[in-house]
Amino acid sequence: MSIREIFPIDKWDFKSQSVLTGLPEDELQVLTAHQTENIYSKGEIIFREGGYPSGIFYIKKGKAKKYKVAREGGEQIIYVANAGELLGFHAVLEGDRYPDSAAALEESLIAFIPKEDFLKVLEQSSELSKRLLKTLSHEFAVVVNSLALFSQHSVRERLALQLVVLREKYKIDFTPGMPVEINLSREDLANLVGTARENIVRTLSEFKAEGIVETRGRKIIVKDVVALIKIADYK
Incomplete structure (x- = not known):
């Protein structure tokens, strides 16, 4: 799909x-x-x-x-x-x-x-x-x-959407099922989402606990892009 x-x-x-x-x-x-x-x-x-x-x-x-x-x-x-x-x-x-x-x-x-x-x-x-x-x-x-997005969505929704977009931007020689590593600092991610770094760290921890993402140092691997799309609630 x-x-x-x-x-x-x-x-x-x-x-x-x-x-x-x-x-x-x-x-x-x-x-x-x-x-x-x-x-x-x-x-x-x-x-x-x-x-x-x-x-x-x-x-x-x-x-x-x-x-x-x-x-x-x-x-x-x-x-x-x-x-x-x-x-x-x-x-x-x-x-x-x-x-x-x-x-x-x-x-x-x-x-x-x-x-x-x-x-x-x-x-x-x-x-x-x-x-x-x-x-x-x-x-x-x-x-x-x-x-x-900033005026109508929460930090959780904005972060979910930006992770969906960044996943596409970080695809290299992608094949279905292949993990995509988003290599972006938490500070840059916060500046992209429009919130404090602490909010990004907390929300990423929530996504990890829910099995939606995985982190390896500063790298973020999206495990369930469909879940992120649902959280983003963007039409």
């Missing part, structure tokens, strides 16, 4: 090919002519809110979080980006400062593409324009869904 039969995962997880996969070779050559690649360690900042963009970032391997920093210093994670996704292009398109910050969630290989090359290809590529529009629409939908 596909998860899509019982849960609207497409509202949360963007399943598509890489944004750059399949672009015409001449466009790809211009786009990547001056790119540089860097390995970011877990927690390393990719860009900060308020900074001026000089290009975009392409995740080749790993994951990154987009987040806002509150006045008191706490974080609210607004999006988890996977390999194949772009970061920072919103600010380049708007010609403005970064509206949020981004950091690696795990060791990640990320390419930097100068904005001049990005904008040059964008001007001539209808395919890249369509893909970016689709990406923007998806990210906006995730933000809207998250706002509704």
Whole structure:
């Protein structure tokens, strides 16, 4: 049974090919002519809110979080980006400062593409324009869904839903019945759910006692995704 039969995962997880996969070779050559690649360690900042963009970032391997920093210093994670996704292009398109910050969630290989090359290809590529529009629409939908989730659901329900979504994002070479390890700190999970770390630890303990999840250090293994979907109570 596909998860899509019982849960609207497409509202949360963007399943598509890489944004750059399949672009015409001449466009790809211009786009990547001056790119540089860097390995970011877990927690390393990719860009900060308020900074001026000089290009975009392409995740080749790993994951990154987009987040806002509150006045008191706490974080609210607004999006988890996977390999194949772009970061920072919103600010380049708007010609403005970064509206949020981004950091690696795990060791990640990320390419930097100068904005001049990005904008040059964008001007001539209808395919890249369509893909970016689709990406923007998806990210906006995730933000809207998250706002509704915070206002209408309990911490237990929100955590259940985010574990369902993260399970999809952490699938690698997945086959039915295969365990999926969610490798995310309790602090990041709390910032994604929008609650205190203590609430996450307590609720995860409840899920463990109910046989829904298993933990190995910071890793979380979902044993009963159907139970999480029922707890989330998300239509």
